[in-house]
Amino acid sequence: MSARHELHPRPPETFAVPAPAMGPAVLAEHRLLRRLLQDVEDVLLSSLTSRIPVALSARLADLELALDAHFSHEERAGLFEEIVAVAPETTAAAAALLAEHGRIRRRVAALRLRALRAEGGTALANAVRRLLRDVASHERRENALVLETVATVVAAQD
Ligand SMILES: [Fe+2]
Ligand SMILES: [Fe+2]
Numbered sequence: 001m002s003a004r005h006e007l008h009p010r011p012p013e014t015f016a017v018p019a020p021a022m023g024p025a026v027l028a029e030h031r032l033l034r035r036l037l038q039d040v041e042d043v044l045l046s047s048l049t050s051r052i053p054v055a056l057s058a059r060l061a062d063l064e065l066a067l068d069a070h071f072s073h074e075e076r077a078g079l080f081e082e083i084v085a086v087a088p089e090t091t092a093a094a095a096a097l098l099a100e101h102g103r104i105r106r107r108v109a110a111l112r113l114r115a116l117r118a119e120g121g122t123a124l125a126n127a128v129r130r131l132l133r134d135v136a137s138h139e140r141r142e143n144a145l146v147l148e149t150v151a152t153v154v155a156a157q158d
Contacts, residue, residue, distance in 0.1 A: 057115035071101040
């Protein structure tokens, strides 16, 4: 490749600030969460579903703590309010995501307790898989909203 086709990275502060302001932090936290979801999935893949390993409750405890910190960050920082302010057409989607925080918190706490008590076997494994899918879907839909908001801001600057 000739030199004139090379990309020359610029420091982030030289770019216009994209909205929402906490967007990059949220996207980074979502990458970390995907690793924790994978850690839980790995425990399920590496064990018989009829037997509940101690590692499952430990990984679910990690996920519970990380989700609580992450959801609290999104709520305290006003992520959804910021998104809706920039892109009012996302109001229903943003409200649905905010409402999911409470439901996901309760589900992960209940599943961790079931795993700790070694209750459930295959039913618990399936419930944990549904939780992993729903959390991944939650974060994907947030990523889409954040990126849509950035696109709205960029279009408005044209
Ligand atoms: Fe969220
Ligand atoms: Fe999130």
